[in-house]
Amino acid sequence: MARAQQPSVSPWQQTIKRLLVRMGLKGCVLLLLAGTFYWFWLQTAVLLPVKQVSVTGVMQQVSSAELRDAVKPLLQDGLIRMDVQAIRDAVESLPWVSGVRVRRQWPDTLALEVEEQQLLARWGDDALVNLRGELFYPSRIEVNATLPRFDGVDGLSQTMAEKYQQYQSMLMTVDLSIAVVKVSERRAWVVGLANGIELVLGREPQSQRIQRFITVYRRDLAEKAERISRVDLRYSNGFSISWKENKVG
Structure with a gap:
């Protein structure tokens, strides 16, 4: 009976087999190294604790x-x-x-x-405003009593912070400072000064109205400041003054 003939193995097939064997060995080595590295990584909590x-x-x-x-x-x-x-x-x-x-x-x-946090103002009774106009809520609020107070609508703290700093800079030119800033639901602004005068600014353009007040204050109103209760600046070309009781004359 004729003997079955063994299939011949070509040189390229032998080359592929050798490559596969080598790759398998390298894979085992890499797997071993990865496992060793991972083991050392797990030990770092013990080897390098935070003291x-x-x-x-x-x-x-x-x-x-x-x-x-x-x-x-x-x-x-x-x-x-x-x-x-x-x-x-x-x-x-x-x-x-x-x-x-x-x-x-x-x-x-x-x-x-x-x-x-760098403080800019109080926000109502339960929050504070930082220099970027962001609100934060500390468990206790013990701050300087001279810190201005903002009473406004949710979402307006950054706008109020920016405009407060702008208006404060303007008013300092006549030695005035802001104690209170109020903004209503209709976005109408009222600014209370530290000397007790209330400036009714309404809606835009508030900065022009502040400047109009400063001009008149410097020229005519500074010497009468103690008698002034309220200045309504919502008029196009002027303003009205409310005087404190029993101080007219």
């Missing part, structure tokens, strides 16, 4: 202890594996914190560079 939290920045309302308490639960994974974004979010969730820079500092320190 210190360094806090820098000018702070008057938030304490270093509050900041450390906020990040403490997020340090369990060690210096390498800790989630920097989660730490940033935790710190910035504190009402008095405006921003924070988070850095790893070898070999065992988390560094926090904190920027505290």
Whole structure:
């Protein structure tokens, strides 16, 4: 009986087999290296624990202890594996914190560079306004009594902050300062000055009306300021004055 003939293996088939064997060996080596690296990565929480939290920045309302308490639960994974974004979010969730820079500092320190909120005004009775016109809600509000008060509509805090700073700069030229800014649902503005005079500005153009008041105040009204209760500037080319009771003359 004739013997079955073995199929011949071509040179290119032998080459492919050798390549597959080599690739398999390299794959095993790479898998082993990846596994070793991952094991070391898992050990970094033990090998490189966070032992210190360094806090820098000018702070008057938030304490270093509050900041450390906020990040403490997020340090369990060690210096390498800790989630920097989660730490940033935790710190910035504190009402008095405006921003924070988070850095790893070898070999065992988390560094926090904190920027505290810079106050511009009070917002009603339960919130504060920072220099960017953003509202924040601290658990306690203990601020300087001379801080101006904003009473306005939700969503207008940034506009009120911008215009307050503009009007305050204008009024300082005649030694006046703003104590209260009110904006109604109809976007009508009233500005209360620290000397007790109330300026009724209405809607646009408020800046022109402020300038008209400044011109007349400098020329005629400064010496009568103690007698003035209210100045209505909503007229096109003039204004009306309400005098305090028993002070006419």
